[in-house]
Amino acid sequence: xxxxxxxxxxxxxxxxxxxxxxxxxxxxxxxxxxxxxxxxxxxxxxxxxxxxxxxxxxxxxxxxxxxxxxxxxxxxxxxxxxxxxxxxxxxxxxxxxxxxxxxxxxxxxxxxxxxxxxxxxxxxxxxxxxxxxxxxxxxxxxxxxxxxxxxxxxxxxxxxxxxxxxxxxxxxxxxxxxxxxxxxxxxxxxxxxxxxxxxxxxxxxxxxxxxxxxxxxxxxxxxxxxxxxxxxxxxxxxxxxxxxxxxxxxxxxxxxxxxxxxxxxxxxxxxxxxxxxxxxxxxxxxxxxxxxxxxxxxxxxxxxxxxxxxxxxxxxxxxxxxxxxxxxxxxxxxxxxxxxxxxxxxxxxxxxxxxxxxxxxxxxxxxxxxxxxxxxxxxxxxxxxxxxxxxxxxxxxxxxxxxxxxxxxxxxxxxxxxxxxxxxxxxxxxxxxxxxxxxxxxxxxxxxxxxxxxxxxxxxxxxxxxxxxxxxxxxxxxxxxxxxxxxxxxxxxxxxxxxxxxxxxxxxxxxxxxxxxxxxxxxxxxxxxxxxxxxxxxxxxxxx
Numbered sequence: 001x002x003x004x005x006x007x008x009x010x011x012x013x014x015x016x017x018x019x020x021x022x023x024x025x026x027x028x029x030x031x032x033x034x035x036x037x038x039x040x041x042x043x044x045x046x047x048x049x050x051x052x053x054x055x056x057x058x059x060x061x062x063x064x065x066x067x068x069x070x071x072x073x074x075x076x077x078x079x080x081x082x083x084x085x086x087x088x089x090x091x092x093x094x095x096x097x098x099x100x101x102x103x104x105x106x107x108x109x110x111x112x113x114x115x116x117x118x119x120x121x122x123x124x125x126x127x128x129x130x131x132x133x134x135x136x137x138x139x140x141x142x143x144x145x146x147x148x149x150x151x152x153x154x155x156x157x158x159x160x161x162x163x164x165x166x167x168x169x170x171x172x173x174x175x176x177x178x179x180x181x182x183x184x185x186x187x188x189x190x191x192x193x194x195x196x197x198x199x200x201x202x203x204x205x206x207x208x209x210x211x212x213x214x215x216x217x218x219x220x221x222x223x224x225x226x227x228x229x230x231x232x233x234x235x236x237x238x239x240x241x242x243x244x245x246x247x248x249x250x251x252x253x254x255x256x257x258x259x260x261x262x263x264x265x266x267x268x269x270x271x272x273x274x275x276x277x278x279x280x281x282x283x284x285x286x287x288x289x290x291x292x293x294x295x296x297x298x299x300x301x302x303x304x305x306x307x308x309x310x311x312x313x314x315x316x317x318x319x320x321x322x323x324x325x326x327x328x329x330x331x332x333x334x335x336x337x338x339x340x341x342x343x344x345x346x347x348x349x350x351x352x353x354x355x356x357x358x359x360x361x362x363x364x365x366x367x368x369x370x371x372x373x374x375x376x377x378x379x380x381x382x383x384x385x386x387x388x389x390x391x392x393x394x395x396x397x398x399x400x401x402x403x404x405x406x407x408x409x410x411x412x413x414x415x416x417x418x419x420x421x422x423x424x425x426x427x428x429x430x431x432x433x434x435x436x437x438x439x440x441x442x443x444x445x446x447x448x449x450x451x452x453x454x455x456x457x458x459x460x461x462x463x464x465x466x467x468x469x470x471x472x473x474x475x476x477x478x479x480x481x482x483x484x485x486x487x488x489x490x491x492x493x494x495x496x497x498x499x500x501x502x503x504x505x506x507x508x509x510x511x512x513x514x515x516x517x518x519x520x521x522x523x524x525x526x527x528x529x530x531x532x533x534x535x536x537x538x539x540x541x542x543x544x
Contacts, residue, residue: 038100039107040116042093042164043161045093046093046157049157050089050157050158050161053082053085054154056085057078057081057150061150076148078150079148079150080143081150086156089157090128090131090132090135093124094128094129102118103118104116104117104118105118108170112170112171113169113171115170115234119536119537127164127167127296127299130386130390131160131296133390133511134288134295134296134390135156136510137291137508137511138291138397140398141397145286147192151192158181158185159292159296161181162178162179162181163182163297163300165178165181166182167304170233170235172221172232173232175308176214179214182297183210183268186206186292186297189289189292190206190289192289196284196286198283199285202281202283202285203284205277205280206277206281209267210267213263213267214264216264217260217263218264220257220258220260221261222257223253223254223256224237224254224257228240228254234307234308234311238311238313258313259326265305265308266330269301269302270353270356271330271331271334271357271364272361275334275337278357279354282294282349282350282353283353287349290393291389291397294356295386299383299386302382303382306379327367327368328365331365335358335469335470337354337357338357338359338361339354339476339477340476341354341357342358342477343480345480346406347406348396348405351480352389356389359385363378363381365449365470366378366444366448368466369449369453369463371455373447373448373451374452375538376448376533378445379537380440380441380444380529383533384437384440385430385438387515387518387519388426388437391515392430394508394512395512398508398512406484407487409487409488410487410488410492413489424488425519427481428485429519432474434523435523436520437522438519440523440526442470449463449466449467450463450467
């Protein structure tokens, strides 16, 4: 590449590439291994840490009768050692990123295949924190249900690594490979409880349907690659779409490629009509895997989705009206179908699957709003939503037994009223009742729709029908959320038993309590929270 005197970049064929892009090329620095190796260390250290724990666990498992002759519970000791070792690794990586990878600017490496910046590193901290929370809340559940193979934590490590690479991807090749690293590990986790027919069925369904969605996504990438003249990294594609040339122009096949990429990502997020796998996989997987599927992959994929469609395709000659209409349709269907289907569910995991579909509909409308306020509302929404789910699943796993059916929740108050109160307020937050965090996450979406309707179209009524749609189906959602709270506090199911409160692990209680306090006191520091995400994630990730 060479730079002309008037700061316009040309490639070797003298095709116009840039004049004023969303990312200032003057801020992009090619990665120098000799000077800046420390910036790439988070992924490298995590990879070697995972491999070390894998080898360490294998050695202990192979020689457990030699090493632990005086210990009766050998399997659980190995399991706990690897589990807490993985949590320690995640926490060390958070410390490492904060200490050594702050204020680094923007760097690319491997021929612009990966990008590193403060915003990317801040998102990686959230990924590591979510992964650590998932392990801590699931440890006791796994031991009691005798699912105590240490490989479970190794797979979570690879899912975390895949998420971090997904966030740093600056080309479609790396994006796809990181997504598959994450997906394949999840397929294995779905079938981890190999003695459960439901678990094996869920893994098989997810593997087949996930493979189809990956094929659709890859086909869309290949079309974009072929008809853009061989561009594959996000900067080149952004510049090409924003400044099409006479030689290489945007045509119908590239629209089809974009549509296929959109379908592949919508499938991963379980957006209607690509949602059919979610209830089956949620119900068939054992509870810790359901918690993982509902949180970590969705968080990483949504951030990547925002980046790809806002930056790569955001300034191009794409028919935004067509894409906007498609997203309006799937967003409306997700809210409608998620709300209606959740009413008749009897099992808690299928219920959470359909409420997740409903919540993803809200996210879609935040993206439709567009602009900086729309993207920021999406980031605020997904961060709050993920931590609300972690709190709910944390309580589900704290109770351990008899939490398959919604009616089984009626015994929670008999064990501990504090847990019952926390679970009730988490559901109120998902519904969007003030002053909890979930209310503000949905309020940001509605605010973005109103402001962008005026800003983009100078007409408040453009998005007004969809604003009413979101409000109406939130009222419908109130029925099934209040139904669950009624079951928790007023129904009597004396035939069910749950573990005693004294037997709950301290790590689970700490995680759930921290998330609960975040949810309960969010109103007090809401302005600081939004400002923090805007300053340390949005403005760093979407460099202007």
